[in-house]
Amino acid sequence: MNTTSDTLHALKPTIDRMPDPAGRAEAAALESELAAVHGVRHAITVSSGTAALHTALIACRTGPGDEVLLPAATVIMTVAAVTATGAHPVFVDAAAGGRGMDLADAAAKTTERTRAIIPVHLAGRTDGLVELAAYAQSVGLHLVEDACQAQGSRTRGRAAGTIGTIGCFSLKDGKIISSGEGGYLLTDDAELAARAAAYRTHWLTPAPHAPAGSRLGMNYRLAEPLAALARHNLTRLNTALARRREQARLLYDLVGETPGLAVHAPGPEDDPNGYSALWRVDLDRPRDFSTRLAEDGVANSVGTYRLRAAHQHPACQYLNPAPCPRAAQAVDQMLAVTLQPQTTDTELHHLAETIRREAKSWAEGR
Template identity: 40%
Template sequence: MIPINRPWIDDEEKQEIIKVLDGNALTSAARNGGKRVQEFESSLRSFLNVKHAIAVNSGTAALHASLLALDIKADDEVLLPSFTFVATANSVVASGAKPVFVDINTKDYTIDLHDLKRKISKKSKVILPVHLYGHPSDLCELNEIANQYSLYLIEDACQSLGSIYKNKQTGTFGTMGCFSMYAGKVVTAGEGGAIVTNDDELADTLKMIRNHGMVEGYDTRRLGLNYRLPELSAAIAKIQMKKLKTILDLRRRNSLLLSNLLETIISKYNIKIPEEDQIKKFNWYLYTLTFNNSNNITLRDYIKKKLIENGIGVAVYYDPPVHKTPFYERFSMNNDLQNTNWSSKHVLSLPVHPGVSEMDIQNMVNVLKRELQNIL
């Protein structure tokens, strides 16, 4: 089975892990973290061209810490899409704020600007867009809206390391940007994450938050938690950063090949493929098709089943969307999320990670064509 995503680990990561084990410093509660944590932060900073990177132990921790750093209060509202991994919303609830779900556009599945403006209220404090599938949200417009309404912009860039908007890395437009180094992400630490910012004061605060709110010793100054990234995880992430350019190139190669091979069938079967434009360049974290054929809403699920039967680990991100999960239904009053609901039933993501060969792509397309012909 070709999994939807798979970490690309080789000898260098293994050697670095052994060095950490031999060195006996598995973690560090020092303010600046351990040696590998600092090295990982330094390469992330230079890749993103940003002033500060604070490594933490998950993307969820990155999101939660960034909200804590803004001193979010119980009555505050955070505007976010429901078409995301539940961690985005969980971080908001964990910070004590109220999640307000905003619809997405069906062009690239990122936050819809009209619906966003409609849902801004006196209680709004943060806009939390998600660069879903590695598709950058409309960052210039979001920055304008954030400025106009005096809101903070925190980017959920957990899926978008290496995606570019107007020649600038995603995650570096807002007050803070949050990344995940989960096992399936573009760069992995096994589990891990990072917050980036150009704000010195916030960077200081975030370092406190990842270490129980302490500065030196036990002088706890604010609420923090244990969000420290262990050295073993940082060792993997540090080596992965060296491969990032190659990883991105291979993902792009696979995705463009897939698009070329699908060219002949997309209009026949009413399928939409992901397309970049002059402004938005993808990291191709996921290659997501849309089966637009709304007369046949089971088509996506049928094709998913057939591809999996043929060893192709396709996946649906996300069905149900967050607002339709039992826990979140209570937050969903008056939310009209038409595009979110529609997309959750029509999208299907294909594997394009560096472990996927050109032959795998050819095979994927053959199976897809065959199954579409059989059913339609």
């Protein structure tokens, strides 16, 4: 894959002839192309994946006094998007085996104040998504997919981010398709799309029952140079997706049946994008093991980025979250090895060797 500098050089003629930013020509073209690629009616570009989540919730009329259900096994950015609306995040425990949200717990925590449910597709996984979507529809709730790590993932033949009311994506570096920073929303609902488009531009455009200038909004616009870069990279989506899946498969093969590590295999109807190679750590002090790997150059969600279940995160304690023990265990035992487009096969061999060596040493108490 081209480096950012190489891609910018290739795009220089496009950038040189770019119209005034107020015209938003590149962003508008990117939206059309994203909608076509994903097979939906509307795509709305924004400045980040977090902005996409915030904008989607606002489009769904989420606000103070509302509640939003989301998995305790999530990144803190998802929680921040909920609290930015003034709504209260309600954490749902993980299903057995840490696979998606527990439907029984979600149902028990659904109240008359619940406005939406946010499934989070960590590491590109969509465990239990179809069943959760059916539940949301049965009780009249919006399903806002956090698909920021799931570009290209599919379940039962359907693309992640197109199963719920709105799908939210990131274009940050490291994603399957990126532009350095940015994000977008997908939806088939014209009214929600109009509200999202209005909100991301200070409500300078109208939406049904909300004329231009009648609401407060944000500046969540995607910059034109980043939109141009995303358009260029979008043309390579299939190639980029195939490469990421190839990287994950190679790493699984190289690590093999290492004692203490169990591959987190996808469900029979799921086809993840290979965003991260994913294992369950069955060793003592799994979080410390992931930290040890990070210190040895194996970047991973827990050891490098300090992922922890949201209800245990220091920044969430003021929310008085209920315990979610299965989610806590699932996150603590998660080894999600970070893959990048530029990671070479030689580097993957080195990562696998390090993982095997450290797992053996850890099991032996060294």
